[in-house]
Amino acid sequence: MKEIAWSDFESVELRVGRILKAEVFEAARNPAYILHVDFGESIGVKKSSAQITALYAVEDLVGKLVVAVVNFPRKQIGPIMSECLVTGFHNAEGHVALCVPDSDVPLGSKLL
Template sequence: MNNLTWNDFQKVELRVGTIISVDDFPTARNPSFIVKVDFGKVIGIKKSSAQITDLYSKESLLGKKVIAVTNFPAKQIGSIMSECLITGFHREDGAVVLSVPDNEIPNGTRLA
């Protein structure tokens, strides 16, 4: 296990956002969606490629609050530039369960 210092952890910006659009990503290597997440006025809308098709439909994702890393550099994934990393946990079968807040919280709020 790699131990982090508190200063290392403080560099990671985990923030809450609302999914505002979900599109198929047919050219992705693994089944994925192209997701746009609204992180509020300061950060704005960011795009991500998300391998979450096993447990989530496009319709079930719209309006869902998620937790994402918003300060990674943009990364080219296939034909899109991914601007954030939506977080989740892999089950034993490989499906991803999203990390989500369990109460209402404003978009852009940073993990405390």
Template sequence: MKQNSKNTIDWQDFEKVELRVGTIIDVQDFPEARKPAYKLRVDFGKGIGVKKSSAQITDLYSKKDLLGKQVVAVVNFPVKQIGPFMSECLVTGFHRDDGAVVLATPDINLQNGARLA
């Protein structure tokens, strides 16, 4: 069987990645970023709370489009400094051939904090 990925992982590795659903509650421009980006605040519910993220998604999404949108994010990476901003989670997406990012989103609304199983 041919593998499509360079690296394989086992189930225990996958279980370490905490992919959770959250709702974007605030979107701000991020003019200090090297590439066009937004500063997001994402609500992951009671257990996790609100986390900040920087996302290079300005090609396909306006601030209005993003407000209230549910996204899938990694919530257990260490905090990362991006210019003057501290990113607390990684909002996930897929790169198109033209470089634009399409967000990974649930197709039905879920409770904030729901974990990818």
């Protein structure tokens, strides 16, 4: 494992957001959703593509809190521009489980 400096970690903006809308990403090469995530007043709503279809249905995602990197450069993914990276972990079957806070926290809160 590569060791990083504390300043490297501090430069990553891992923030809490709430999924406002989730839709099937029809044009994706691999099954995915387009997520619209609200990070609060100071950051706003950002869009992301997420390959989480194995563990989550669209209707179960709306209202869910997630942790995402909000200061990566925007990235073109097919016809959409991804504006944040929603985080997760691969489970034993290789499916992505979202990284989520275990209690309610204010939108836009930074991971410490």
